[in-house]
Amino acid sequence: MVVGEITEDKEIVVIGGGPGGYHAAIRAAGLGLNVTLIEREELGGTCLNKGCIPSKVFTHFAQEFKKTKHLKEMGMEFGEVEANLSTLQSYKNKKITQLRKGVESLCKANKIEIVKGSASFLSESRIGVENGHEFSLFNFKQSIVATGGEFHYPEGIEFNSTLVLKEREIFQLEEIPEELIVYGGDYISLEIASVFSLLGSSVTLILNDEFSFDSSISKELFRQLKKQKINVIKNSTVQTASQTEGKVMVRLDKENGEVVSLEGSHFVGSGIVKPNISDLGLDRLGLELTEEGYIHTDYQGRTSIPTIWAIGDVTEGPSLAVKAIKQGKAAAEAMAGLEVEVDLQFVPTVVQMSPPIACAGLTEEEAREEGYSVRVSENPVRGNGYAQLTDEKDGFVKVVSDSETDLILGIHIMGMGAAELITSGVLGLEMAARDEDFRFPVYPHPSMNESLLEAVEGLKGDAVHMPTRKKELAR
Template sequence: MVVGEIIQERDLIIIGGGPGGYSAAIRGAQLGLSVTLIEQADMGGVCLNKGCIPSKVFTHAASKLSDTAHLRDIGIGSGDEVFNLKKLLSYKTTVIDRLRSGVESLCKENKIEVILGKATFLGIDRIGVENGHQFDIYVFKQVIIATGSSQETPSELLVNGKRTLLSHEIFELEEVPEHLIVKGHDYISLEIASSFAALGAKVTILLDNKEGYPFDESINKELNRLFKKRKINVIKVVELISTNETEDAISVTCINDKNSEEKIIGSYLLFSGNRKANIEPLGISRFKIEQTDAGFIKVDKNMQSSILSIYAIGDVTEGPLLAVKAIKQGKAAVEYIAGGKPEVDLTFLPIVAHTIPPIVCVGLTEQKARDSGMEVRVSQFPLGGNGYATITSKKDGFIKVVSDSTTDIIAGIHMIGEGAIDMSGSFVQLLEMAAKEEDIKFPAYAHPGLNEGLLEAVEGLIGQAIHAGPIKIRKIDLLSI
């Protein structure tokens, strides 16, 4: 290793080129800051190269493949449709390359200095960057840590074989598993289970009985119904006993919720599992930066850590490990550094799963609203009653609205069904604005359209949904119309 003789000075350094890091860098450049971005691998981080984007390529393909029967019904396609995994993998690579190239071009156009290398803290105001035999030292005024997280594998699943996969590894498989066992209940596990079932695999989900699905109870029930309809086997696991891998199979033995031992044999085991913040390689812990018990960096509302020159965003901070959080925090951190007064409020951060059909949950679930002492009013409108859902043959699912009956303020919106992802932004805006029932009922909605489902779900709070079964309206409700 050759140590550089010159110590270089920088105003703002961002460590990590994922969604949070490069968004922070670009926002900083927009605000006139001189920004240096350090990335040790590919621009775009795990999200673009191994996580969010590859997984959504697969969920998109699975969704399209599941439409083939409907396409035949409307006169499109003939004969037996064939799914070609090799072409999908090639398409995935093309999408990743294109998006990564776009990020690199944006950084170049915004005159952001991008340095390839591994960063290590040498002090609270300086870092060393190693790239092969080169080692440079940089002194900074502020630094933003945006190094993300990595997946942990618990000891009981350490089979150390080719048939145990972490979430990002499954998108590199060159075959569709004959039988895929999915261990986990988070959105990634559910997306993979849903997608690979549509792509032709037999799928078994080993669901943590203590946690269950992370959605409103009505969504959970509908998800179980749809999994059963699609012949996805769900086993509630009380205890995982062992795993065993052979040349051409893997077996998992567990105790199910009926207190009996069950053995499942599959071709691959997918484990989503817990994630840990990528902090240790930075060497920052020795400077006594304040961390949670789980090892995440504690930050204030401005993303500033206990060391004032050091900020942190995204998966290295406590809270949901989502790209949307990292992007929001990254922008806010540089806006504060530039002298602004940004706010980051994750109260209405949407929970999203690109399953078939997709799921979105924003705000309080019905149970959490009741547990908080709220006088709850609930309405659930089935998409089977929506004209456009019938046209597109996307009738599975519903939109559920949770409202505070004393104030008429909407407390939560939950949807499982086609269009949920695209409509999620509207759900978040409504809750951020503390919208009342009348705020949703007043506007005109395009017809026919899936958005009418939201209108009818709110109208259903007092029995006024047109395309739902009759509900007797109380006189007290009529007075408020």
């Protein structure tokens, strides 16, 4: 590698073209700043090219595949329905390409300079970019680190990209696994288990920890997994997983000391995301990191070095694209002198399984631990007219409130449209809404939105489509 003498001056340099990076770049450009975006692979990052979008193609496909029985019942006539993953892969790749071209067009329209290569800091105001045999030097006024995270996996799992797979590799299959063993209790593992069960796989889900959902959601989730004939093994740790003679052999240790061996056609393991910062040269700068190895930032994304900002998976918090997007926009606005901040208190948790789950705010257990006088209400989706006519009757809406102030503390949804419906919950939580704030508006009818309304009405026993709450006897 030969370093030339020419160094280019840049105003804003964004390292990483994932959802956080390209949102930051476009927002900064929109505020009149000159932006250079460095990406070593494809724009859109892991989310668009390998993670969020590919996985949601599969979850959408599985949910539509599930509907065929109901559509026949309604009178839609068609032949035997089969799931062709080869065709699905072509569709997935087409959509990824379309979305990536859309991001490229947006960057071009905003006059953002795109530089291919791997970046590393040489000083607090200088960066080097390596692309093959080429090496460029940039002086910058400000920089945003948006390099995302990388998965780390337990030792003993022999990944081989054919039968023993990582979570992203499962969405590259062109045939449905006959017997799929899934290891992990995060949203990715749940989506994988649900998708392939609906498509015809015999699925075993190994959990090494408790779900972090509200207890009511967890209880219903286990019921739904059983309904989908997914075999759940709790409190277990996979010690080894390997391919042997065209099969997968898995050895796991249960919490009670029992050793169990499983055999399947495929195995998929979900890893833990850790910040992708090892090649950035941050050790040269003395940039402050957290105890867990994340880049320490303030509420706007500013690091311990005033010229450098950080967003997304390189910072503490949930490993979600929505976090990176929010932080990216805020950092760009703060660079431009606007007063902004990022508050991740009500980041929604979403699982696009069947039925989907979406939650925001405190669980019932967390609210009690924080000392609130807790009141809860659960409205079963089966009581909703729209859920009945669409045959999407599984799930419920649960609302957690403080009985002394009527403040809404948390909203937990399982059922059709949960990801869309939770937006109303997040908005209410952000505005410190009380039950009357949710009850006052007129909700569309018929729609799943009414389940949220009735769940809030149920806090005081006023929901029409729920059994009247029994009054406690005076003591």
